[in-house]
Amino acid sequence: MKTDPDQGPLCLSETGGGVATVTLNRPDARNAMNLPLLRQLVGALRDAREQGVDVMLLKAEGPAFCAGADIRSDDGTAEGRPGLRRRLIEEACDLVEAFPASVAAVQGPAVGGGWALAVAATVTLATPRAMFRFPELRLGFLPPDQTVRRLRAAVGPAAAFRLLVADERFTGDDLARLGLVDVVEPADLGHRARHLAEQFAAAPSDLVRTLRTSLTA
Known part of the structure; x- marks a missing residue:
């Protein structure tokens, strides 16, 4: 009998060395x-914050980081909560940003809400050919407010407008030139992301929180 792949753990989470590692685990659907x-992602991020973990590493299984919202699936309408999918994406982005330090490791396509998750991290590492794209406006949606705010602060309003509106495909190399990501070769991505997260975790947590507040005020 064929099993439903969405019945298993779609988001993996483990904590060690002061780092909560959260992994998107729906590779057959490009995450x-x-x-x-x-729901599993939001739950994992909430649990890590409630446990007092200050550093989070976000990564994904398979060749894609995250293909964005699964627009072929229920957005909450079937259970009487239309728009729930978007609200959960926004909550996940807010939770990622709430960590005093976070690292996103992007090995492949990060589209729409997937790119929003990466933008929410303190530092994003990406392979040179990782692909980033925001198709939201073409689909009739605005990007999350938090994403707009962070991109504007990072690259200015004109560049942020192009990134969000043009529906272009940007590579890791493209975004590195804008200062949005650090480029890492595919073979080194996992190790570099873990090492950076552990470096953040080794710093005094109270000072990290204070510095993060100063940088984002």
């Missing part, structure tokens, strides 16, 4: 975010 994955 597209349906309601089950989003």
